[in-house]
Structures are given as C-alpha cells and as structure tokens.
Amino acid sequence: MKSSIILNFLLPAIVCSTLYGQGNYEKQRDDMVIHQIKARGVNDKNTLNAMKKVPRHLFVPAGYRSKAYDDRPLPIGYGQTISQPYIVAYMTELLKAGAESTVLEIGTGSGYQAAVLSGIAEKVYTVEIIEELGLAAKKRLKTLNYKNVEVKIADGYDGWKEHAPFDGIIVTAASEYIPPPLIEQLKDGGRMIIPIGSPFNVQTLMMVTKKGDKISTKNMMLVRFVPFTRKK
Amino acid sequence: MFRTNLAIGLISAAIIAFQLVLMQILSYIQWYHFAYMIISVALLGFGAAGTFLTVFRKKLQRNYALIFPLLLFITGILMSIVVIIANTETVRFDSLLIFHDFRYAGRLVATYFIFFLPFFTGALAIGMSFLKFAGKIGKIYFSNLVGSGIGGIIALLLMQFVLPQQLPLIIAVIALAGGFVSFPKNAGKLLQSVALVSIVVLPAVLFIPYKLKPSEYKDISKTLLLPDATVEYEKSSPYGLVQVVSSPVLRYAPGVSLGYRGTFSVQKAVFNNGNWNGFLIPATDREETSILDFTPQSLPYQIAKNEKVLILDAATGENVALALSHNVTEIVATEANAAIFSLLQHSFATYDQVKLRHTLSRTFLVSDTSGYQLIELPVIGSFFGNSGLNAVESHFELSIEAFHDMWDRLADNGMISVSCWMDYPVRNAYRLLAVIDRLLKEKKIKHPEKHIIAIRSWCAVAFFVNKSEFSRNQEIQAQQFCNDMMFDPLLMPGSTAIDTGSFNVLQDTSFFRNIKRLLSSEEEKNAFFKEYPYRIQPVTDNRPFFFQHIRWSGIQQVISSFRKGGLPFLELGYLLVLFTFVQILFIAGFFIIVPLFFKRWKSKDKFRVFFYFSGIGLAYMFVEIVFIQHFTFYFGQAIYAAAASISMLLIASGLGSYYSVFLQITKKILFLIPIIIGVVLLIYSFLLPTVLSLTIGVALPLKIFISIVLTGIPGFLLGIPFPAGIKYLSEKRQADIPRAWAFNGYFSVISTALATIIAVEAGYVLLLLIAGVTYALAGLSYSRQKN
Incomplete structure (x- = not known):
C-alpha cells in the first residue's frame, strides 16, 4: 500500500517539482543575463552563453539557493563569497579568453568562475588555498561534468608553473600585492584580472597587461558607483 | 545601611566593568561599532528597570530585603553565562551577514536581549534602593557613582592580564559579593537556593571550554584558515587582544611595485582585536x-x-x-x-x-x-x-x-x-x-x-x-x-x-x-x-x-545599495551609529516609555519631572564624551584617558551626590544647580581646549593634577541634580520617583549615540554647549511655582 502511494503520487510529484524547479532556475538565469549582465554593458557572446549555461544555484550553499540569481554576492563559508553574477561576467569578458586559451584562476572558491570559464577556454586551471573549499569545488565540478577544469589545493602565490604560460589569469581574492610568479607566468600580451575590494564589497577591477618588460594596470571603475552622483 | 551602600557599590562596579568587558569582547568577535550597542543595552537595562519599578513598586518595596540580594545573585549568575550563550552556534550573529541573511538580524536581536538581562537585574536592584532610601539618596547615589568609577578601573586592570573570554566570570564574582554582603539573616528558601546555585554555577563555568569565535570575515579568521596557521602569541590589553599568527604562506609586500621581481619573505602577522x-x-x-x-x-x-x-x-x-x-x-x-x-x-x-x-x-x-x-x-x-x-x-x-x-x-x-x-x-x-x-x-x-x-x-x-x-x-x-x-x-x-x-x-x-x-x-x-x-x-x-565621508543626503543611496548586496562596509561605521540611534529610540521607547502609559500617572508635576530628569539624563553623557576626547588628546593614551576621565567624573559626581545629602532641597536648588552647571559648561566649551593645549607639555604629575581639577569641578556639580531631584520627590511625591528614573534612563540610553551624531555633524565644542543649555533648561523647569 505504502509503495503504491509512493509510486502513484509522491514520485511524480517530486519529479514534477524538480523539473519545475529546474525550469524556474533556467528562467532566473535568463533574467539574470538580460537584466543584470547585458543591461550593464557586457556584450561578449561567449560570456553571455556561458553565464546562461552554468547552474549558479548548484554553486551556492543550499540555504541560499533561492537567492542564487540575485544581483549580489553570497557567502559560501570560510569567510569567502561567490561573486555577484555581473562581476563574474565582467571579469570573464575582460579576460578576452577564446576557444584556444589556457586560463589560470587563483582562488577557486565555489568553482563557479572556473565553470563559466570552462565554457569559453580550452583549459582552465584553478588553485585554492583553503583545503575544504578546494575539495568541495573539485567534487562539484566533477559531478557537473566540467572536464576541462583542473583544481589544485595550493598557495596561489606560486601560480601553476607546470602549465604556464597562460593567456589569461583571474585572481579572485584581493591581495595587497600581485605575486611576481603570476606576472612571470602570464604570456606576453596576456591579461590578468584582479578585483580590489572586501568580500561583500567588490568595488573595482584591475586589469594588468604584460607587453615585454612593461607591466601596466588599468583600473576599471564599476557601474555600481554611477548612481552616486549628487544633483547640483 | 553600610552593607546596603557597600552592596550598591559592588553591583555598580560589576555593571560598569561588565559593560567595558562586553565592549572589548564584541570589538574582537565583531567590530568596534558594537561598543555603542553595549552602552545602549546597559542603559536600556537601567531605563527598563525604572519602568518595571513604576509598575511593581509596591510589591518590590515590600520585599526589598529579600529581592535586593536575590537580584544581585541573579545578576552574577547571568554575567557568568551570557557571553557563553551568545557565543553558541545558534545565537552567534555576524554583522556582515545581517545585510544578506535576515536570520542574522534575529540573532542580533537575541544577542541584544541576552546581554540586556544582567544589566536589567543589576539596575533593578540599584533602582529599588534609590526608591527605598529616597530620603538618603545622596549616599546611595554616592555609592553607585564611586562604585561605577572603581569598576571602570578594575576592568582596565583586568584587561591587562586576563584574556577577554575569562573576564565575565571574574566580574560576576564582584556582583555575587554584593549579594553576600546584603544577605539577610532571615533569608527565605528561595534566596538560599539561588545563592547556592550561584556558588555551583560560577566554578562550573570555569570548566566550560569555550573560545570566542571572531566573525569569519575578520582578518584573523581568514588568516587562520591558511595552511599550518597558528597563533604564536596572545596578549590582552585595554586596547584590544593582540595576536601574532604564523603560517608558511604569510607574506608581506604592501602595494609593492609591479616591477619588483624578488621574493617575498614569509613573516608573522600581527592582529589587534582580530x-x-x-x-x-x-x-x-x-x-x-x-x-x-x-x-x-x-x-x-x-x-x-x-x-x-x-x-x-x-x-x-x-x-x-x-x-x-x-x-x-x-x-x-x-x-x-x-x-x-x-x-x-x-x-x-x-x-x-x-x-x-x-x-x-x-x-x-x-x-x-x-x-x-x-x-x-x-x-x-x-x-x-x-x-x-x-x-x-x-x-x-x-x-x-x-x-x-x-x-x-x-x-x-x-x-x-x-x-x-x-x-x-x-x-x-x-x-x-x-x-x-x-x-x-x-x-x-x-x-x-x-x-x-x-x-x-x-x-x-x-x-x-x-x-x-x-x-x-x-x-x-x-x-x-x-x-x-x-x-x-x-x-x-x-x-x-x-x-x-x-x-x-x-x-x-x-x-x-x-x-x-x-x-x-x-x-x-x-x-x-x-x-x-x-x-x-x-x-x-x-x-x-x-x-x-557620508552626507545626510547620501544616506538613502547607501541604504539602497545595501539592498543590492554591496557596499556594506563602505561608510558602515557612521550608518551603524545612526541605525543604533533609531533602533534605541524605538526599543527604549517601547520598553521604558510605553509601559508607563499602562499605569495612570496622577501628578501635578508631570512635565516638570519629565523635563528635569530627561534633561539631566541626556546631558550627562554629552559631557562625558567630550571629556573623553579632550583627555585622550591630553594624555596621549586613548583607553587609559577614557577610563581615567570617566572614573574621575563619576567619582567627583559621587562626591557631589554625597554633598547633596547636606543640602536643604528646594525648588530653588533644583533650579539653581543645573543653571550653574550650564554656565560652567559654557565656559568650559570655550576654555577647556585652550587650557589643555597650553599645559600639554607640563610634567605628568602636574598634568594629572590639572585634569583632576578640570574634571572635578563639573563632575562634582553634575553629581548633584539627580539625587537632589529624587530627594525632592521623596519629600513631595514619592510615587513619581520610578518614572523620574525611567525618564532619566531613557534619555541616557539615546544620548550615547546622539552625542556621537552631534559631534560628527557639529563638533565637540557645540556638543558641550548643547549639554550646558540642556542642563540650564532642566533647571528652568523648576523656575516657577506652577507648570
């Protein structure tokens, strides 16, 4: 009797709600891309497609799933956050990675940024210093079948020498210095993107470019501050 | 009477010391802004106790001999356990997550309430004594103020040698000592049981292994997540908990040039309050x-x-x-x-x-x-x-x-x-x-x-x-x-x-x-x-x-940006003070003022009592904050100067209160003393910075003497209006006393955050001027025969 109830009523209900849930997340993802990302000027097709595909809700703690597609960063534990969707998209666009690019990410966190990059670049290497976070991200990326992403638990300061040079490097944890090994592991003409700001307070992005011996930076102001203009 | 005075002194010392310790603890586990929260929580306890007294005055008065020591024992027990409770997984809040997860706002409220309890019970004991001995209020208030002053000094001394998490227990012992000092010969079973519980609970707390856990977003928490990170050195001081952390991946190169190609040596990091x-x-x-x-x-x-x-x-x-x-x-x-x-x-x-x-x-x-x-x-x-x-x-x-x-x-x-x-x-x-x-x-x-x-x-x-x-x-x-x-x-x-x-x-x-x-x-x-x-x-x-940097006109923009999930730390400091002020305005109003409406207040002097006691409650804290700033600069030692100026002010006020015992309290006195204070503060607002900057280079003993004189004069005067007012009411209309105390408490509560807002917006000179004018206005409420 019990099994028939499960088979006839509960199971279909669970399947339906799961399917509905997925559909709902897809809709939220589409909205996120249109209203949060495209509307703010991110137009790179590869980036937009990747952002549409990656199920962000699976990269946030279960308690925050309903807020996964909100226009905000979210806590993932260990004093770390998953960046606001727009920041992820903007950083990805700035990196200008292509289908043949090799990209290094410093600070895997939840693995979301690596997942987005995996849809664009040929190979993504990502390094996380906090073991618990790194292992969780590794498992998550494997479960979700991101085959071109490799995760290493190590000190990001050293980069990943064995796979250098990189076409692009994304540093997702703000630091008071830019490690020289990372600059060395950047290809000539390559780009490094670094956010400057505290966990919930990403304020600006720094783009570091390498041309021969000359290293230059470009400070990219974020749209977040546009409304902060006083009326005269 | 001596035992009561001693017990009042002990509980007052415990309350102030506990307040300072909680400020220290919250500065470590969260950020220093919560110091404001603790000041407000403490004062809220006083205000709410006043209201409670108003409602249950007769019952409390009847059983004073039993309830007074009982409250002291309960306060001691609460002081020993509230930090442990607030530090548990289910209650601990993270100020950064409040903006992202509403559950943390609930935890903040819970923490607020937990910390409020010992202040409420301790303050109720003091308030009961004010009412019971209203005719001798000068001496009781003297014990209260001097005890508070000594409590501040005790807390600072303890902070020098004891780690923050161990401090509440030591301070709880002071509160318990008050309970034992006032323990009556004919104590009932209830009182005996609570005393016994306190004797069991305090040593038990000693064996509860707990460590304060700072917010996961504090620098120290993140650093301790690094491979092989260990705390190598810990030293408590009134300036905060200093910790030295080592890890093989900690490097130092603050904003170094991108042209630097050398190696960064591994070093040990130093943290103050996390x-x-x-x-x-x-x-x-x-x-x-x-x-x-x-x-x-x-x-x-x-x-x-x-x-x-x-x-x-x-x-x-x-x-x-x-x-x-x-x-x-x-x-x-x-x-x-x-x-x-x-x-x-x-x-x-x-x-x-x-x-x-x-x-x-x-x-x-x-x-x-x-x-x-x-x-x-x-x-x-x-x-x-x-x-x-x-x-x-x-x-x-x-x-x-x-x-x-x-x-x-x-x-x-x-x-x-x-x-x-x-x-x-x-x-x-x-x-x-x-x-x-x-x-x-x-x-x-x-x-x-x-x-x-x-x-x-x-x-x-x-x-x-x-x-x-x-x-x-x-x-x-x-x-x-x-x-x-x-x-x-x-x-x-x-x-x-x-x-x-x-x-x-x-x-x-x-x-x-x-x-x-x-x-x-x-x-x-x-x-x-x-x-x-x-x-x-x-x-x-x-x-x-x-x-x-924030402007009034920009506050709305900052708040709206919170909703988008960003910028919580940008200009958060001032916003938190404003937030605290508004929150305290409502919470204190709800707990202190609203309950007063449930009991009819038949008095000819309603407005007089309200303006007098609220005015002196509001202005005292303004004076205290200005003095802390000036003497910090004068002595060059922020914490010690703050403690010394608060303690000197309280002790001088205690002496003023003691002096009020010998005064024949009339309406004229209630009118004159605040007016004199107003004039003194007016003079101070212009002369104090000049006198201090002219004498900043003199030898330390002379500096201490100057500061005692400069704090002592207004401090002595500031100690008179409250006991004088209470004494006057005790002779004219005793039923007004709990209300007077509640009004005084409420305005003291809001004055902490308000003083900071005024200082930020208008400066310390104006803050002291406003304090003077407020005192003068309080005095004016007794200027005429009729309301």
Whole structure:
C-alpha cells in the first residue's frame, strides 16, 4: 500500500517539482543575463552563453539557493563569497579568453568562475588555498561534468608553473600585492584580472597587461558607483 | 545601611566593568561599532528597570530585603553565562551577514536581549534602593557613582592580564559579593537556593571550554584558515587582544611595485582585536628592506638626505625598518597601543638610533620641539577601501591642526610624507590633498604647487609636502623613481598640469579633473566640495572624523545599495551609529516609555519631572564624551584617558551626590544647580581646549593634577541634580520617583549615540554647549511655582 502511494503520487510529484524547479532556475538565469549582465554593458557572446549555461544555484550553499540569481554576492563559508553574477561576467569578458586559451584562476572558491570559464577556454586551471573549499569545488565540478577544469589545493602565490604560460589569469581574492610568479607566468600580451575590494564589497577591477618588460594596470571603475552622483 | 551602600557599590562596579568587558569582547568577535550597542543595552537595562519599578513598586518595596540580594545573585549568575550563550552556534550573529541573511538580524536581536538581562537585574536592584532610601539618596547615589568609577578601573586592570573570554566570570564574582554582603539573616528558601546555585554555577563555568569565535570575515579568521596557521602569541590589553599568527604562506609586500621581481619573505602577522595590524619585521630584514624600497613611501629617501626622521603611529615598524635601511642617524617613532608598542620595542631594542615613544602621535607632536627632515604617517585607509568602518573614530593626527604641528616640527628642508590606499569612490586622496592645500594656504606659501609631489602606484596615492620648494634636481629624481618603479607622477613641482599616467591607467578620468579642481580657486574648490557626493573637506580637531565621508543626503543611496548586496562596509561605521540611534529610540521607547502609559500617572508635576530628569539624563553623557576626547588628546593614551576621565567624573559626581545629602532641597536648588552647571559648561566649551593645549607639555604629575581639577569641578556639580531631584520627590511625591528614573534612563540610553551624531555633524565644542543649555533648561523647569 505504502509503495503504491509512493509510486502513484509522491514520485511524480517530486519529479514534477524538480523539473519545475529546474525550469524556474533556467528562467532566473535568463533574467539574470538580460537584466543584470547585458543591461550593464557586457556584450561578449561567449560570456553571455556561458553565464546562461552554468547552474549558479548548484554553486551556492543550499540555504541560499533561492537567492542564487540575485544581483549580489553570497557567502559560501570560510569567510569567502561567490561573486555577484555581473562581476563574474565582467571579469570573464575582460579576460578576452577564446576557444584556444589556457586560463589560470587563483582562488577557486565555489568553482563557479572556473565553470563559466570552462565554457569559453580550452583549459582552465584553478588553485585554492583553503583545503575544504578546494575539495568541495573539485567534487562539484566533477559531478557537473566540467572536464576541462583542473583544481589544485595550493598557495596561489606560486601560480601553476607546470602549465604556464597562460593567456589569461583571474585572481579572485584581493591581495595587497600581485605575486611576481603570476606576472612571470602570464604570456606576453596576456591579461590578468584582479578585483580590489572586501568580500561583500567588490568595488573595482584591475586589469594588468604584460607587453615585454612593461607591466601596466588599468583600473576599471564599476557601474555600481554611477548612481552616486549628487544633483547640483 | 553600610552593607546596603557597600552592596550598591559592588553591583555598580560589576555593571560598569561588565559593560567595558562586553565592549572589548564584541570589538574582537565583531567590530568596534558594537561598543555603542553595549552602552545602549546597559542603559536600556537601567531605563527598563525604572519602568518595571513604576509598575511593581509596591510589591518590590515590600520585599526589598529579600529581592535586593536575590537580584544581585541573579545578576552574577547571568554575567557568568551570557557571553557563553551568545557565543553558541545558534545565537552567534555576524554583522556582515545581517545585510544578506535576515536570520542574522534575529540573532542580533537575541544577542541584544541576552546581554540586556544582567544589566536589567543589576539596575533593578540599584533602582529599588534609590526608591527605598529616597530620603538618603545622596549616599546611595554616592555609592553607585564611586562604585561605577572603581569598576571602570578594575576592568582596565583586568584587561591587562586576563584574556577577554575569562573576564565575565571574574566580574560576576564582584556582583555575587554584593549579594553576600546584603544577605539577610532571615533569608527565605528561595534566596538560599539561588545563592547556592550561584556558588555551583560560577566554578562550573570555569570548566566550560569555550573560545570566542571572531566573525569569519575578520582578518584573523581568514588568516587562520591558511595552511599550518597558528597563533604564536596572545596578549590582552585595554586596547584590544593582540595576536601574532604564523603560517608558511604569510607574506608581506604592501602595494609593492609591479616591477619588483624578488621574493617575498614569509613573516608573522600581527592582529589587534582580530584586525590586521602589520607584520613582525624579521631581524634579517630590518636593515635591508629592499621590498619597501619598491613602494611609494620610499621616495623621500631617493630624493633627499634624511638624518632625523619622525615616524608617527609606527605600528609594527615597517617605516622604521625602511629608515634603518637608509642609514638614518636618528629615528623617533610613536605608537599608542601598549601591546603593539611592546612588539615594536622587541623588534628594535638593539638599535640605538631608534627612539620609541609610547604615546598618541598628536600628543607627541604638540609637546616635542625637535626639527625633522622627514615626518612620515602610516598609509591611510585600508587596501580594501573600507575606511568607512572607522567613520566615528577620532583621528587627531589627520586634522588640519595636526598638519600645522607637523609643519612646525620640520627642519627647513624637511618633508611630510603621507599616503593612502586608493578607495573607490575616491575620498581619502581628495581629503588628504584638501588638507595639504589648506595647510599651504594657511602657512601663506607663495607657490604651493612647488611644495607638493604626488605619485600613484597601482593601488595607492602618496603625497610629499616640502617645507622649502622642491628643487629641479629632486623633481628629476622623482620622475626617474616613478619610471623605475612603474609608478605614475600625479603632481610635480615644476608643472601645474595633472599627469594622467601611463603605467596605471584609470578608466574613470574624473579623478584627475577633481584633483585639478581641488587645487584651483577657492570658489571652484568649494563648488567641488558641495557637488561631490561625499564629504572631503579638511577635518579639524573639533570634528576629527577623517573617515566619515557620508552626507545626510547620501544616506538613502547607501541604504539602497545595501539592498543590492554591496557596499556594506563602505561608510558602515557612521550608518551603524545612526541605525543604533533609531533602533534605541524605538526599543527604549517601547520598553521604558510605553509601559508607563499602562499605569495612570496622577501628578501635578508631570512635565516638570519629565523635563528635569530627561534633561539631566541626556546631558550627562554629552559631557562625558567630550571629556573623553579632550583627555585622550591630553594624555596621549586613548583607553587609559577614557577610563581615567570617566572614573574621575563619576567619582567627583559621587562626591557631589554625597554633598547633596547636606543640602536643604528646594525648588530653588533644583533650579539653581543645573543653571550653574550650564554656565560652567559654557565656559568650559570655550576654555577647556585652550587650557589643555597650553599645559600639554607640563610634567605628568602636574598634568594629572590639572585634569583632576578640570574634571572635578563639573563632575562634582553634575553629581548633584539627580539625587537632589529624587530627594525632592521623596519629600513631595514619592510615587513619581520610578518614572523620574525611567525618564532619566531613557534619555541616557539615546544620548550615547546622539552625542556621537552631534559631534560628527557639529563638533565637540557645540556638543558641550548643547549639554550646558540642556542642563540650564532642566533647571528652568523648576523656575516657577506652577507648570
């Protein structure tokens, strides 16, 4: 009797709600891309497609799933956050990675940024210093079948020498210095993107470019501050 | 009566000490803003106790002998366990997550309530005694105030030797001692049982293994997540808990040039109250600080010969190490935090050329008479641009007067070096330039542009102000330095043009336009000050809030940005004070004022009682806050000065209260005393800063004497109005006393946050003036025979 109830009523209900849930997340993802990302000027097709595909809700703690597609960063534990969707998209666009690019990410966190990059670049290497976070991200990326992403638990300061040079490097944890090994592991003409700001307070992005011996930076102001203009 | 007075003294000491300890604990596990929360919680306890007394006056009075010691035992038990409860997984809140997860707001409220309990029970015991012995209120209030003063001193002494998590238990013992002192001979079973429970609970708490857990977003929490991170050293002090952490991946290179290709040595990090404070400079690096030569701060050593250098707020000594590596013959360094200072001493003990001074930088500048080739301030703000966290902290070292003092301490060819991390939107760099520009104008420098060099790195802006004009040669050397280090010149003495740079490009070029506006005509500059969404005008000693940039008109924008999930730390400090004020206004109103309406108040003197007791409640805290600021500056020791001025004020008030016993209290007295206080405060608001700055250089014993006199006079007077008012009511209409106490409590509650808001918006001088006027108005309520 019990099994028939499960088979006839509960199971279909669970399947339906799961399917509905997925559909709902897809809709939220589409909205996120249109209203949060495209509307703010991110137009790179590869980036937009990747952002549409990656199920962000699976990269946030279960308690925050309903807020996964909100226009905000979210806590993932260990004093770390998953960046606001727009920041992820903007950083990805700035990196200008292509289908043949090799990209290094410093600070895997939840693995979301690596997942987005995996849809664009040929190979993504990502390094996380906090073991618990790194292992969780590794498992998550494997479960979700991101085959071109490799995760290493190590000190990001050293980069990943064995796979250098990189076409692009994304540093997702703000630091008071830019490690020289990372600059060395950047290809000539390559780009490094670094956010400057505290966990919930990403304020600006720094783009570091390498041309021969000359290293230059470009400070990219974020749209977040546009409304902060006083009326005269 | 003696035993009651002693018990009142003990519970008052315990309450104040517990308040200071909770402030210390919350500064460690969260951020220092919660100090305001604790002051408010404590005062709310007093206000709510007043209301409770109003409602249950008769029952409480009837059973005073039993309830009074009972409350003291309960307070002791609560003091020993509330921190443990608030530290549990289910209750512990994280202030950063409040903006992201509503559950944490609930936890904050729960914490608020848990901390409120011991203050409520302790205050109820005191309030009952005020009512019971209303005719002898002067002596009771004396015990209350003197006990509070001594409690402050006890807390500071304990903080010096005991770790924060162990402090509540020790303070609980003081409260329990009060219970035993007042234990009646005919104690009932209930009282005996509670006393027994307290004897069991306190030793049991000693064996509960708990460690305070700071927010996961605090610097120390993140650092402890690094591989093999360990806390190697811990030292408690009234300035906070200093911890030294080591990890094989901790490196030090603050804003180093992108041209640096060497290695970064692994070092130990120093934290104060869980916040990043610096690195311990390894012995091998003290004379060969090649990394620091790759930062903008090393420019003065590249373009000038510096023999005598003053390093202000040296922290763990990176700038001292930089000076040592350049063979400076005399290095004077100041540091106010005692625990950090001892680390500094340890690092540089073997260097004869290094002279360390344990004082606030500003106090040192005022009393020193030397001439320096270089005066260096630490890098301002923080790398993350969250300087708004310090919004309501006084920074006398960054006021226009401080820059005048620095200028006066410079040798003829001397230079001031001051840098800041780039923050977005830009605030610190603009404000620094505005201060420098004002300094040069006020010093009547003919060609100010020839006295300034400014350079930009990828993350910081550094300003160098020379007493004489920079030479052409120095300019060329500075250009060369920038080129080698991949820095960009921003302002160069030979040119009035603003360099937009080639190494570190800004997408938003308004920065350069704004720098130009800051250096243009007064009209243009003032127009820019008005138009810019943040306050960036130079700060003064009267309003020394360098990191408070928020405008009233901008608050709505900041709040709306919270909803989008960003910027919680940007300008959070001031916003939290405003938030606390509004919250306290409502919560205290709900707990203190609203219940009063449920009991009919039949009195001829309603308005008189309200205005008198609320006025003196409001103004006392205003005076206290102004005194803390002035004496901090005077003694150069923030925490000790705060404690000493609070304790001196309380003890002097206690004496005033004791004196009131001998006064024949009439309406005339209730009218006159507050008016006299008003006049004294009026005089103080104009004379106190002058007297203190004129005597700042005198010997310490004389300084202490001056401060006792200056605090004692108003303190003594401030102690009279409350007991005098209560005594008057006890003779005329005793039923009004609990209400009077509740009004007094409510306005004391809101006065803490309100005093800070007034100081930020209008300055300390006006705050003291407002206190004087408030006292005068309170006195005026008894000026006529009828309402």
